[in-house]
Amino acid sequence: MVLQSLKNGLWLSCVLRTPKACFWSAASGGLVIQSVSNDVYQNLAVEDWIHDHMDLEKQQVLFLWRNSPAVVIGRHQNPWQECNLRLLRQKNIKLARRRSGGGTVYHDLGNINLTFFTTRKKYERMENLKLVVKALKALRPQLDVHVTDRYDILLDRQYKISGTAAKLGRTSAYHHCTLLCNADKFVLSSVLKSPLKGLKSNATPSVPALVKNLFEEDPSLTSEMLLDAIAKEYAVQHQIDHHITLINPADETLLPGISDKTKELQTWEWVYGKTPKFSVSTCLNMVYKDSVFDVKVNMDVKHGRIEVCNIDLPEQWLPAGLYSELVKSLTGSKFCPNETTTLVTTLLRVCPQDDELHSRWSLLCENMIRLM
Amino acid sequence: VCIHRVRSCSSIRFIKSKYVCVFDKSALKFSHQQRLFRTSAVSCGQIVQFKLSDIGEGITEVTVKEWYIKEGDSVSQFDSICEVQSDKASVTITSRYDGIIRKLHYSIDDIAFVGKPLVDIEIDASKGVASEEDVVETPPMSHEEHTHQEIKGHKTLATPAVRRLAMENNIKLSEVVGTGKDNRILKEDILNYLAKQTGAILPPSPKGEIVPPQRKAEAVPAAPKDKARKIPVPVSRPIAFAGKDKTEPVTGFQKAMVKTMSAALKIPHFGYSDEIDLTQLVQLREELKPLAEIRGVRLSFMPFFIKAASLGLLQYPILNASLDENCQNVTYKASHNIGVAMDTEQGLIVPNVKNVQVCSVFDIAVELNRLQSLGSAGQLGTSDLTGGTFTLSNIGTIGGTYAKPVILPPEVAIGALGKIQVLPRFNSKGEVFKAQIMNVSWSADHRIIDGATMARFSNLWKSYLENPASMLLDLK
Numbered sequence: 030m031v032l033q034s035l036k037n038g039l040w041l042s043c044v045l046r047t048p049k050a051c052f053w054s055a056a057s058g059g060l061v062i063q064s065v066s067n068d069v070y071q072n073l074a075v076e077d078w079i080h081d082h083m084d085l086e087k088q089q090v091l092f093l094w095r096n097s098p099a100v101v102i103g104r105h106q107n108p109w110q111e112c113n114l115r116l117l118r119q120k121n122i123k124l125a126r127r128r129s130g131g132g133t134v135y136h137d138l139g140n141i142n143l144t145f146f147t148t149r150k151k152y153e154r155m156e157n158l159k160l161v162v163k164a165l166k167a168l169r170p171q172l173d174v175h176v177t178d179r180y181d182i183l184l185d186r187q188y189k190i191s192g193t194a195a196k197l198g199r200t201s202a203y204h205h206c207t208l209l210c211n212a213d214k215f216v217l218s219s220v221l222k223s224p225l226k227g228l229k230s231n232a233t234p235s236v237p238a239l240v241k242n243l244f245e246e247d248p249s250l251t252s253e254m255l256l257d258a259i260a261k262e263y264a265v266q267h268q269i270d271h272h273i274t275l276i277n278p279a280d281e282t283l284l285p286g287i288s289d290k291t292k293e294l295q296t297w298e299w300v301y302g303k304t305p306k307f308s309v310s311t312c313l314n315m316v317y318k319d320s321v322f323d324v325k326v327n328m329d330v331k332h333g334r335i336e337v338c339n340i341d342l343p344e345q346w347l348p349a350g351l352y353s354e355l356v357k358s359l360t361g362s363k364f365c366p367n368e369t370t371t372l373v374t375t376l377l378r379v380c381p382q383d384d385e386l387h388s389r390w391s392l393l394c395e396n397m398i399r400l401m
Numbered sequence: 402v403c404i405h406r407v408r409s410c411s412s413i414r415f416i417k418s419k420y421v422c423v424f425d426k427s428a429l430k431f432s433h434q435q436r437l438f439r440t441s442a443v444s445c446g447q448i449v450q451f452k453l454s455d456i457g458e459g460i461t462e463v464t465v466k467e468w469y470i471k472e473g474d475s476v477s478q479f480d481s482i483c484e485v486q487s488d489k490a491s492v493t494i495t496s497r498y499d500g501i502i503r504k505l506h507y508s509i510d511d512i513a514f515v516g517k518p519l520v521d522i523e524i525d526a527s528k529g530v531a532s533e534e535d536v537v538e539t540p541p542m543s544h545e546e547h548t549h550q551e552i553k554g555h556k557t558l559a560t561p562a563v564r565r566l567a568m569e570n571n572i573k574l575s576e577v578v579g580t581g582k583d584n585r586i587l588k589e590d591i592l593n594y595l596a597k598q599t600g601a602i603l604p605p606s607p608k609g610e611i612v613p614p615q616r617k618a619e620a621v622p623a624a625p626k627d628k629a630r631k632i633p634v635p636v637s638r639p640i641a642f643a644g645k646d647k648t649e650p651v652t653g654f655q656k657a658m659v660k661t662m663s664a665a666l667k668i669p670h671f672g673y674s675d676e677i678d679l680t681q682l683v684q685l686r687e688e689l690k691p692l693a694e695i696r697g698v699r700l701s702f703m704p705f706f707i708k709a710a711s712l713g714l715l716q717y718p719i720l721n722a723s724l725d726e727n728c729q730n731v732t733y734k735a736s737h738n739i740g741v742a743m744d745t746e747q748g749l750i751v752p753n754v755k756n757v758q759v760c761s762v763f764d765i766a767v768e769l770n771r772l773q774s775l776g777s778a779g780q781l782g783t784s785d786l787t788g789g790t791f792t793l794s795n796i797g798t799i800g801g802t803y804a805k806p807v808i809l810p811p812e813v814a815i816g817a818l819g820k821i822q823v824l825p826r827f828n829s830k831g832e833v834f835k836a837q838i839m840n841v842s843w844s845a846d847h848r849i850i851d852g853a854t855m856a857r858f859s860n861l862w863k864s865y866l867e868n869p870a871s872m873l874l875d876l877k
Binding site: 104231367 | 467486495732786
């Protein structure tokens with residue numbers, strides 16, 4: 030196996046001259062590249078870049094990448110429904126929305142990602158997954174792995190070790206999948222569980238599955254070995270030399286426009302704002318002084334912003350004027366704890382300075398914010 | 402233009418002749434007009450049903466997840482139309498034609514079928530400048546050309562530059578008297594019309610040009626402005642700046658700012674500024690920084706400023722008070738919850754350090770670190786953002802020396818700290834030395850705070866900072 034760094038000026042002039050890059054190696058049916066970055070946004074941006082700019086007619090591409098802890102939701106999914114956002118924030122786990130469909134996955138360095146780039150016509154997921162299985166079996170013949178008709182790879186007929194998603198554009202397409210080598214299953218299961226009840230939406234739901242790491246089956250396996258085995262099999266099938274070319278997703282000269290793509294993937298509008306319309310119908314259990322009571326809350330959220338907001342408070346618990354100010358402020362603002370906190374604390378500045386009022390207000394608002 | 406074409410759809414020859422009688426001969430130089438004459442059968446607003454093409458892998462149906470266009474939008478070939486999903490694959494469907502979307506066959510979450518119509522597109526071979534709103538996006542032209550614009554049945558002749566001028570000033574061309582050939586409206590005519598409206602006499606210099614200069618990347622052609630009645634000389638037109646104004650609702654952080662500042666406006670502010678010599682403090686901080694680092698804390702100047710303010714408030718508690726809505730009662734707050742203005746990605750937030758009166762400088766530094774990291778992560782809690790009694794804004798970290806800060810209700814005072822500059826000053830011996838100078842600008846509520854109180858507080862605060870050792874005497 031040869032790891033080759035991209036310092037060749039020839040391809041650079043090639044890249045800059047043609048809008049559809051006639052990329053790195055001049056004459057071969059395939060190319061295997063690996064990202065040096067573990068940043069999920071940078072790596073997703075590389076996928077976008079290759080999808081938008083590379084001419085895959087003559088040369089198909091296999092992209093290998095790993096991320097530091099992140100949760101990646103599918104294009105049309107609802108992050109509030111799919112994961113525990115509070116836990117993500119506490120643990121500093123990133124949240125990303127990819128452009129392909131499918132369900133939610135947890136990435137960390139014990140998980141490898143494989144992206145198969147082809148032209149739209151040559152899009153073929155089963156072939157790709159069979160390639161992966163073949164590589165695994167070549168590495169460890171005793172492994173019981175097979176591809177299901179849902180495009181999952183199962184270990185021992187019951188544990189999911191790989192999930193798949195795809196993106197099709199006008200002329201090119203890509204199919205990517207995960208592969209669990211040695212991921213933290215404990216964190217995985219805790220972050221992929223949403224505490225939010227009463228959420229109604231048409232977003233694509235994830236199908237939970239029992240997972241297992243390949244490492245648990247065979248402790249001698251490492252991520253590097255698996256990456257190498259798959260790259261080797263790809264090279265054999267595409268009749269190319271077994272080279273893995275390293276790329277740096279931060280290199281703007283190599284990938285012009287990549288930093289804009291990376292930035293876009295991190296915007297709130299993309300990650301949260303692309304959530305299909307949904308509604309939240311829940312009950313806040315409020316404990317105030319000696320009384321305990323339920324407060325029904327109904328909210329409609331579109332593009333990640335609160336369209337409609339109804340809070341069923343006991344009469345006169347908050348002055349009517351203040352209640353309507355609260356509803357008015359929330360309407361149109363992001364379904365986001367940070368923004369809501371800023372809004373509600375600001376409203377406190379302009380209302381009567383009454384301790385009783387302030388503590389009721391804080392109680393209500395903190396409960397509301399916990400929903401987000 | 403569009404209306405004409407639809408009405409005379411029956412025969413191309415009929416359209417041809419209709420155009421000839423309306424346009425000036427020079428209109429034939431129009432590139433897009435040439436396209437109209439050149440097109441074949443697919444013109445005259447023919448509706449084409451764009452069918453959902455094969456996705457691959459034998460897929461026959463998909464779910465429509467997002468529309469990128471709506472009915473009435475114009476699309477170009479290869480523009481994205483919608484996003485559909487099928488079994489973990491997300492597919493971007495792009496348009497095969499240039500034209501206008503006339504019908505969407507599905508709503509969001511409907512099942513769409515491969516081979517069945519997805520959208521109806523009205524094929525439009527030429528993208529004529531049909532609507533008034535399109536004026537800004539007129540394609541670049543190398544010589545003066547005339548377009549006709551139909552407004553309420555009136556045909557008015559005017560160049561695109563003139564039309565743009567009219568549109569920017571909300572002038573209806575139908576109300577302007579044209580003095581050019583064939584009653585064409587000239588720039589002079591627009592200017593005259595405006596002069597009559599505003600009663601202003603428009604100066605002949607380019608500075609008096611009505612067209613706002615900052616909207617254009619290139620300068621508007623400097624046609625002669627003098628009032629002499631002459632037809633404007635055709636000028637080489639630079640590429641029109643095709644930017645459009647963007648209107649968005651005020652939401653989120655901005656809403657919060659609007660509320661706070663509107664309330665703040667009701668407070669009669671007065672300002673008071675002074676200069677602080679921080680030379681000794683700078684030295685002290687240099688000595689203490691490594692000690693704090695050993696304890697895992699980043700020590701900036703703010704903890705000193707905050708503690709000194711609290712010591713000052715002990716002597717002048719009215720600055721840590723609150724006036725009720727009816728200005729009937731003043732509440733002297735016991736806790737010194739000193740707010741620190743923070744600039745985050747989303748905007749201004751002001752978390753506060755609670756009970757500074759019982760905190761050491763180090764305690765304040767620890768708390769500031771905590772608030773700063775939460776602030777940049779967007780995770781400040783409600784208790785961090787409420788209960789403030791006095792605020793300091795360190796705008797100097799971004800830049801600036803003097804400021805006019807706005808008091809954040811329900812507080813009555815605020816201080817803005819400028820940047821620390823190295824400036825020459827005279828010492829007691831009359832020698833020039835390098836001093837570390839920072840300016841502070843205070844604002845206070847003049848209903849209950851008078852200038853003298855503010856000045857004395859500022860002097861006390863200044864003395865603590867100029868001679869940090871004196872803080873030791875009064876530290877609680």
